[in-house]
Amino acid sequence: MPSFAELKERAAKAKDASVNRLQSTRDKYSSQSSKNISWDANHKRPPPVPSAAPGHARNNSRAATMPPPPPPQRTPVVRSDTRPTATPSPTLNEHTSHKRSKSEGLPRRKVDWKNLSKDDKRVFFGWLDEFFGRKLKIKLKPRKRESIIRVADDPATPSTPPTIPTWSRPSQASLSGQGTLEMSHPPPTHHGSSALDLALYFAPDTPWDSAWYLTAELPPPLQEHTPPTYATSWEQRGPHKTVFGGILFADLSMVWYSVQFDTTNPDADPNDPSAVQRSAKYLPRPAPKDRAALLAAHETYGETVAAFAEGYAGSGEYCARGECWDLANEALRYFDAFEYVPKPVPSISRTHGHLIFCGKAGSGGNWQDGRWRGGDDRVRRGDIVEWRRVRVGMPGGGYTLLGDPDHTAVVVRDAVPSRDVADGAPLLPRELGALEVVEQSVGSPPARARYDLGMLQEGEMWVYRPIAMEAYVGCLLAPQCPEGVEAMTI
Numbered sequence: 001m002p003s004f005a006e007l008k009e010r011a012a013k014a015k016d017a018s019v020n021r022l023q024s025t026r027d028k029y030s031s032q033s034s035k036n037i038s039w040d041a042n043h044k045r046p047p048p049v050p051s052a053a054p055g056h057a058r059n060n061s062r063a064a065t066m067p068p069p070p071p072p073q074r075t076p077v078v079r080s081d082t083r084p085t086a087t088p089s090p091t092l093n094e095h096t097s098h099k100r101s102k103s104e105g106l107p108r109r110k111v112d113w114k115n116l117s118k119d120d121k122r123v124f125f126g127w128l129d130e131f132f133g134r135k136l137k138i139k140l141k142p143r144k145r146e147s148i149i150r151v152a153d154d155p156a157t158p159s160t161p162p163t164i165p166t167w168s169r170p171s172q173a174s175l176s177g178q179g180t181l182e183m184s185h186p187p188p189t190h191h192g193s194s195a196l197d198l199a200l201y202f203a204p205d206t207p208w209d210s211a212w213y214l215t216a217e218l219p220p221p222l223q224e225h226t227p228p229t230y231a232t233s234w235e236q237r238g239p240h241k242t243v244f245g246g247i248l249f250a251d252l253s254m255v256w257y258s259v260q261f262d263t264t265n266p267d268a269d270p271n272d273p274s275a276v277q278r279s280a281k282y283l284p285r286p287a288p289k290d291r292a293a294l295l296a297a298h299e300t301y302g303e304t305v306a307a308f309a310e311g312y313a314g315s316g317e318y319c320a321r322g323e324c325w326d327l328a329n330e331a332l333r334y335f336d337a338f339e340y341v342p343k344p345v346p347s348i349s350r351t352h353g354h355l356i357f358c359g360k361a362g363s364g365g366n367w368q369d370g371r372w373r374g375g376d377d378r379v380r381r382g383d384i385v386e387w388r389r390v391r392v393g394m395p396g397g398g399y400t401l402l403g404d405p406d407h408t409a410v411v412v413r414d415a416v417p418s419r420d421v422a423d424g425a426p427l428l429p430r431e432l433g434a435l436e437v438v439e440q441s442v443g444s445p446p447a448r449a450r451y452d453l454g455m456l457q458e459g460e461m462w463v464y465r466p467i468a469m470e471a472y473v474g475c476l477l478a479p480q481c482p483e484g485v486e487a488m489t490i
Contacts, residue, residue: 181371183358183460184388185350186251195253195282198222199490202257202280208270213243213259222247228349233479239264244479250349252473255282256481281487283474288423289354291375294465297354301344301466302382305331309410309438312446324408324441328352328384331410332466342468343476350406352384352464354472359429365393365457368428372421379415379463384408385435390459392451399457409439411463412448429461430454 189197200206201221212220217232230247242260249255260277262268268275289297308331312319320326329347336343345353356379359370387402387409394400413436421427432453440446453461469476475485 181358181360181369183360183462185386185460185462186249189251193253193282193285194249194251195247195255196284198247198255199257199280199282199488202259202278203490204273204278211261211266211268211270211276213261213270213276214266217243218245219257229346229477231477231479236263246477246479246481248348248473248477250351251285252345252348252351253283253285254473254475254477255280256479256487257281258480279489281481281489283485283487286354286472286474288374289467289472291377293471294354294356294374294376294467297465297467297471298376298380298382300341300468301332301335302380304334305382305384305410305466306412306438308334309446310412312440313438313448314446316445318445319440322440322442322445324439325406327410327438327440327446328408342470344466345469345472350386350388350408350462352386352408352466354465354467355462356383356465357427357432357463358461359427359432359453359456360460361429361456362458365455368430368456370427370429370432372417372423372425372427374423374465376465377421378417379411379432379435380465381412381414382466383411384464384466385411385437386462386464388460390461391457392453393455393457395452395455399455400451402451403459407439407441409435409437409449412436412438429456435463 186194191197191200198219198221201219210220212223216223218226218230227247227249230245232243232245234241234243236242239262240260241263242258244256244258246256247254257280258278262275265275270276305328309319309327312327318326320330325347332344332346332352335341345351355373356376357370357372359368361368385408387407389405390402390407391399392402415433415435417427418431418433419427430453434450434452434454436448436450438446438448474487475482481487
C-alpha cells in the first residue's frame with residue numbers, strides 16, 4: 001500500500017497534468033483562427049457543477065474535461081415546503097473525530113508513562129497493534145474493550161447494542177471471505193432476477209385465479225409489494241382492450257407485460273388463450289462493466305453528484321425532506337435539467353446505479369466479508385454508499401449507528417483498497433479503508449463525516465457508481481418495450 005507521501009505526490013502530479021492539458025488546449029485554440037478549427041456546433045457540455053457551500057473547496061482536476069460556467073455564490077435553493085417538520089429523531093447521530101494539525105501550535109505535554117489510565121493504555125496498545133500489523137503484514141484481533149459508550153442521545157434507547165437479524169450472520173463458508181456472500185438487498189429471487197420471476201407469471205401454463213386485469217394496474221404478485229418504479233398504460237380498439245406495464249426492479253432487471261381481452265366478455269376464463277392473450281418480455285440483471293465504462297460514468301456524473309452534496313454540507317439547509325435518501329436521489333435527479341446528458345439510473349429503493357462493492361460484518365467486527373464488482377480499482381468521489389443496520393466504531397471510543405434500518409450518503413473522497421481488486425474478488429470492508437461522505441438525516445442537517453471501515457462491527461453496506469440508464473440497464477422505463485431493445489421472451 002503506498003504511503004501518504006506517495007499518494008500526495010501522485011495527487012499533485014495529477015493536478016499539474018490536468019492544469020497543463022487545460023493550458024495547452026487554451027493556447028492551441030487561442031492562437032488559431034476559428035475557421036481553421038474543426039469543431040462540432042451541436043456539441044453540448046455536461047451539466048454545470050453545483051456551487052459548494054462556503055468553506056468547502058471543490059476538486060478542480062476535472063476542469064479540462066468538464067468546464068462549468070461561473071457558479072452562483074450560494075447553496076442550492078431548497079423550497080420551504082420541502083423542509084422536514086417532524087420532531088427530530090435522535091436515533092442517528094453522526095460523530096467524526098478530527099486530528100489537530102501541527103500548525104495549530106499546541107504546546108507539548110509530557111506523558112506520565114507510569115500512571116497511564118486504562119483508556120490511554122487501550123489507545124496506546126491499539127496503535128502498537130496497528131503498527132506491527134502493517135509492518136509484519138499480519139492480522140491482529142482487536143482488543144476487547146471493557147465498556148462501550150453509546151453515541152445516541154436518546155435516553156429511551158436501550159444501553160445494549162441492537163440485535164442483528166439472522167440474515168446478516170455469515171455462513172461458515174464466508175468467515176474467511178471465500179464463500180458465497182449473501183446480502184439482504186436486493187431481495188432474493190427464484191430464477192435469477194425479479195424481472196424473470198414476474199415474466200414467468202405470464203407464461204401460458206401459469207394458472208391465474210382471477211381476472212385481475214379488469215380492475216388493477218399491477219398483477220397479483222406485485223399488489224401487496226408495490227415496485228418502486230413502474231409505468232402502465234392501456235389502449236382499446238372496439239371491444240378489445242390491452243393493458244401494458246413496465247417495471248424496473250431494485251436489482252435493475254426490467255420486465256414488460258401485456259394482457260389483451262374482450263371487454264364485452266368480462267367473465268371469460270383468464271386461462272383461456274382464445275379469450276385472454278398474455279405476454280411478457282424482460283431484461284436480466286445487467287452485467288458488471290469494465291474499467292473504461294466505469295471511468296466514463298464517473299467522468300459524466302461523479303463530480304456533479306459530489307459537488308451537489310457538498311453544496312448543502314455546513315449550510316444548515318436540508319435537501320428536499322431532509323431524509324438521508326433524498327440527498328442521493330436529488331443529486332441524480334439534478335441531471336434531468338440537462339437534456340444533453342444521458343439520464344442516470346435513478347435511486348430505486350436502496351439501489352443508486354452500478355454496484356461497486358458490498359460487504360458486511362458481525363460479532364463486534366471479529367469477522368468481515370465483502371465482494372468487489374466491476375473493473376474499476378477504487379471507490380470514487382460521487383459514488384453513493386448505502387448502510388443497513390450498521391454499527392461502526394469511532395476513533396475516540398464508542399460507536400455510531402447508521403441505518404434504522406437504512407442510511408444513505410454521498411462519497412466525497414476517493415477510497416483506494418489496500419490490495420488489488422477484480423470483478424467478483426473477495427475484499428473485506430477494512431481493506432477499503434475509510435469513507436469520507438456528506439450525509440443528512442431528519443434532525444441532522446447535511447454535514448461531512450468519516451467512517452473507518454476497519455472499525456465496522458455489524459451490519460451491511462453497498463457502494464454504487466452513478467451510471468447512464470440506457471448504457472447500463474438497456475433502455476429507459478416505459479409501459480411497452482421500446483423498439484430495438486433485445487429483450488428476452490418467455
